[in-house]
Amino acid sequence: MKIGIDAIAMDTPDFYVDLVKLAQVRGDDPDKYTIGIGQDEQAVPPSSQDIVTMGANAATKLLTPAIRASLGMVLVGTESGVDASKSSALFIHDLLALPEWVRAVELKEACYGGTAALMMARDYIAAHPDKTVLVIAADIARYGLATAGEVTQGAGAVAMLIKAEPHIMTIEDDSVYRSESIDDFWRPVYQDTAIAQGKYSTEQYLAFFQAIWSRYQTQRHHTASDFAAMTFHLPYTKMGKKALKLVLPDTDEATGERLQRRFEASTRYCRRVGNIYTGSLYLGLLSLLDNDTSLKAGDRIGLFSYGSGAVAEFFSGILQPDFAAQLHAANHAKMLADRQELTVPEYEAVFSDKVPYDPEDYRSDPTYYHGQFVLTGVIGQERQYQQR
Ligand code: CAA
Numbered sequence: 404m405k406i407g408i409d410a411i412a413m414d415t416p417d418f419y420v421d422l423v424k425l426a427q428v429r430g431d432d433p434d435k436y437t438i439g440i441g442q443d444e445q446a447v448p449p450s451s452q453d454i455v456t457m458g459a460n461a462a463t464k465l466l467t468p469a470i471r472a473s474l475g476m477v478l479v480g481t482e483s484g485v486d487a488s489k490s491s492a493l494f495i496h497d498l499l500a501l502p503e504w505v506r507a508v509e510l511k512e513a514c515y516g517g518t519a520a521l522m523m524a525r526d527y528i529a530a531h532p533d534k535t536v537l538v539i540a541a542d543i544a545r546y547g548l549a550t551a552g553e554v555t556q557g558a559g560a561v562a563m564l565i566k567a568e569p570h571i572m573t574i575e576d577d578s579v580y581r582s583e584s585i586d587d588f589w590r591p592v593y594q595d596t597a598i599a600q601g602k603y604s605t606e607q608y609l610a611f612f613q614a615i616w617s618r619y620q621t622q623r624h625h626t627a628s629d630f631a632a633m634t635f636h637l638p639y640t641k642m643g644k645k646a647l648k649l650v651l652p653d654t655d656e657a658t659g660e661r662l663q664r665r666f667e668a669s670t671r672y673c674r675r676v677g678n679i680y681t682g683s684l685y686l687g688l689l690s691l692l693d694n695d696t697s698l699k700a701g702d703r704i705g706l707f708s709y710g711s712g713a714v715a716e717f718f719s720g721i722l723q724p725d726f727a728a729q730l731h732a733a734n735h736a737k738m739l740a741d742r743q744e745l746t747v748p749e750y751e752a753v754f755s756d757k758v759p760y761d762p763e764d765y766r767s768d769p770t771y772y773h774g775q776f777v778l779t780g781v782i783g784q785e786r787q788y789q790q791r
Contacts, residue, residue, distance in 0.1 A: 406528045407569035407720060409535070410729055411689055414461035415559035415676045417773040418447040419742050420750040422554060428747045429549060436554050441640035441670070445677040447745055448558035449771030450756050451778050454481045454541035455494040455788065457560035460774040462539055463499060464731075465564050473566075475534030476527060477507040480516030480681040483543045484509055485786060487592060495539065498776050498788055513588065514636055515710025516540065517561070517681035522716075524565035525574050536565040542680035544638075547596045548751055555639045557677020561685040570729045571692070572704065572720040579619040580716035581611060588711035595757060604711055605642060611715040612646045612707055619717050627654045630719070631702035632665035632695070634687040636709040638678045640670040643687070646707060668695040675739050684708050693732035700724045 422442055426433040437443055448457075458479060479492040492507035501507075510519045517540030524536035541560030546552025565574075587604035590597040612635075620626055627633075627650050635643035647666050651659045672690035679686055684706060692698065702722045709715040745753060758765055758781055766780035772791065779787045 404529070404532060404567055405569065405573045406525050406567055407565065407573035407723075408563050408571045409566040409569040410465045410564040411571060411685070412461050412464040412562050412731070413559060413672070413682075413686060413689055413735060413738075414457045414774060415446045415679075415738070416448045416452050416457070417742050418449060418745050418753065418771065419444045419675070420447055420745050420747060425554070425747055425750070429553075439641065440554050441644065442554055442674055442677060444675040445554075445556055446558040447750050447753050448543050449753050449768065449773065450758060451767035451769070451772050452558070452774070453485055453758070453778050454479070454483050454543065454560065455485060455491050455498070455786075456774060456776040456778055457558065458491065458539040458541040458562065459495045459498040459776040461541070461560040461562035462495065462537055463775060465537070465562055466499065470535055470564060471502060473533065473535040474502060474505050474537060475531055476524065476536045477501060477505055478520035478524060478536060478538050479509045480511075480518070480520040480538070480540045481509060481542055482511060482513050482516060482590065482680050483541070484511065491541075492539075494786065494788060498790060512714050513710035513712045514542075514638070514680040514683060515708050515714045515716070517685060518708035518710075518716055521563070521565065521574065522578065528565055528567055532567040538563045538565055540679075540682035540685055542682060544678040544680055545596045546599065548754060551601050552597065552599050555678050557679050559676050559679040559682055559686065561679070561682040561689065563685065570723055571726045572722050575719045575721060577619070577623045577625070578716055578718040579615050579622060580714065581615055582714045585713050587713060593760065595760065605645070607711070607713055608636075608638075608642060608709050609645060609649065611709055611713060612717075613649055615707070615715055615717045616650065625719070627662065628658045629703055630662065630705045631698060632669065632691055633662055633705035633707070634666075634669045634684060634691055635707045636684045637670060637673040637687050638683065640673050643670065665691060665695055665698075672735070672739070689735070692726070692730055693735055698722060700726065
């Protein structure tokens with residue numbers, strides 16, 4: 404039985420900051436941001452947007468009455484959870500008025516959480532072929548103003564329906580994964596900004612990729628030439644470029660040219676949205692599918708997922724006969740083009756107006772409401788969401 408991605412959609416806030424302008428204010432060379440890091444713009448989430456609203460905004464686009472009736476699980480991969488106990492999947496379940504006879508759970512392992520959800524969904528469908536799983540990968544990447552990580556922030560969500568006989572891409576049973584406890588990047592529960600050992604984290608990402616890619620080739624008997632494209636977790640686009648560079652020395656010229664051209668297509672959304680942690684790999688996949696019209700049914704796509712801490716996995720998917728008909732490239736181009744640019748001081752003000760880590764009542768600023776679902780505030784320590 405084929406199992407995989409039947410539908411996919413994204414959401415990202417309506418606001419962004421131009422990274423050339425941010426570099427100028429920070430006293431950095433803009434080329435460092437746009438070439439050295441490989442990022443052009445960065446999504447800025449207002450206080451009315453969190454992983455619940457972005458996840459719901461992305462998922463609502465996928466839900467037909469037939470899909471709702473077949474739902475078996477709602478899985479949210481995130482490392483920006485809104486509560487240490489209650490799953491964000493339940494808030495989303497409520498906002499989307501999903502059926503009660505489902506499992507609604509949140510999964511966490513840094514940026515790997517989306518892949519954990521996807522693989523759990525795949526295994527569940529193998530046991531329950533008549534069901535659908537809604538997988539959401541949503542995050543807000545926050546390092547802090549004027550930190551080294553600032554240029555690699557971002558916000559957004561990707562929602563996917565995982566089904567038998569999927570319309571877009573199968574998930575092949577060829578995963579190679581690896582886990583090791585390291586301290587390259589983490590976020591203590593008492594703060595909303597991440598701590599990164601920047602250089603060490605990039606080294607670990609590459610070391611995990613190299614070890615897994617080597618094992619994949621030996622165990623699965625595939626080489627780079629079998630791949631139409633390779634996509635990577637993109638904390639920033641240069642990171643994926645460095646990983647791809649490890650593959651290229653062993654490829655023939657045509658394979659190398661193809662993988663590089665398609666890698667570029669996979670980075671277009673990330674360049675404008677930034678890191679969305681758990682959703683980043685899947686935003687890259689969506690960017691590739693939306694922006695490279697030369698892909699065809701039967702093509703094998705490689706996916707490398709990395710979550711600091713760390714767990715990583717490489718697997719592949721095969722594009723299905725009518726995959727192109729399921730895509731909404733024009734909508735995504737419009738979503739990004741219609742965003743409102745914030746000046747650097749405006750971005751700094753929005754960044755600082757966040758839901759506080761204290762029991763005071765808080766109301767989010769309606770000036771920055773975006774999308775169908777918003778967080779209107781936290782009153783009596785309960786989160787208040789609204790459908791507009
Ligand atoms: N023109 C062109 N390029 C320039 C330049 C200029 N004027 N100035 C600098 N550069 C280049 C540098 O040569 C460097 O390129 P290489 O990496 O190819 O050598 C690149 O720009 C970055 O420069 P620095 O290394 O000096 O940058 P930095 O010290 O400010 O930090 C960072 C970069 C470590 C990525 C930092 O942004 C960070 O800590 N980010 C958060 C952590 C992160 O994203 N880690 C990624 C792996 S972990 C992971 O993947 C999980 C996750 O999602 C977080």
